[in-house]
Amino acid sequence: MSDIITLAAEAGSEGTSAxxxxxxxxxLLVLFALMAGLLMFGKGREHS
Structure with missing residues (x-):
């Protein structure tokens, strides 16, 4: 994971890059997906 961030930082420092x-x-998408999954799992466990 840190390798990706390092590569992104190096690419960004060369100029305007997306x-x-x-x-x-x-x-962010992965984090939100994990949070949504945990919330759904927690709600499912509550009612069982």
Whole structure:
């Protein structure tokens, strides 16, 4: 994971690049998906 962030940082420092935004957006999407999954799992466990 840190390798991807390092690569994105190096690519971004060379000039205006969209890669940091793409990587950041991807990480945010994964985090939101995990949170949604945990919430759904928790709600399912509550009612069982």
């Amino acid at each position: 890669w940091p935004f793409i990587v950041g957006g991807g990480i």
